[in-house]
Amino acid sequence: MKYFCIILGAAFFIFGLLFACGKIHTHLQLWKHMSVEEKEKIKIHSLCLNIGEVIMLNGIIFLLRGIFSEGSSGWFTITIVAWMIVAGFDVWFISKSKKYINR
Numbered sequence: 286m287k288y289f290c291i292i293l294g295a296a297f298f299i300f301g302l303l304f305a306c307g308k309i310h311t312h313l314q315l316w317k318h319m320s321v322e323e324k325e326k327i328k329i330h331s332l333c334l335n336i337g338e339v340i341m342l343n344g345i346i347f348l349l350r351g352i353f354s355e356g357s358s359g360w361f362t363i364t365i366v367a368w369m370i371v372a373g374f375d376v377w378f379i380s381k382s383k384k385y386i387n388r
Contacts, residue, residue, distance in 0.1 A: 305337025
């Protein structure tokens with residue numbers, strides 16, 4: 286077992302879960318300094334759910350790496366690279382989609 290990966294995975298998973306539930310975004314400096322008009326333009330619950338799921342996925346990958354550490358460096362590297370590609374695509378989708386904009 287790799288305890289560092291387990292601790293990091295648990296932290297990512299919990300943070301992602303809290304973010305998905307809408308408990309974390311209010312503590313972000315950018316959100317605090319955003320005007321009310323800008324905040325009303327964003328479907329924050331949908332956006333938080335999306336971002337929280339991506340963070341939780343990263344946590345699951347780290348948890349699995351910590352639990353199944355025997356000979357797992359190859360699949361861990363591949364899954365982290367795949368996660369980075371998925372996360373990058375998700376950021377691109379968020380920026381281009383009108384799904385997270387209130388009309």
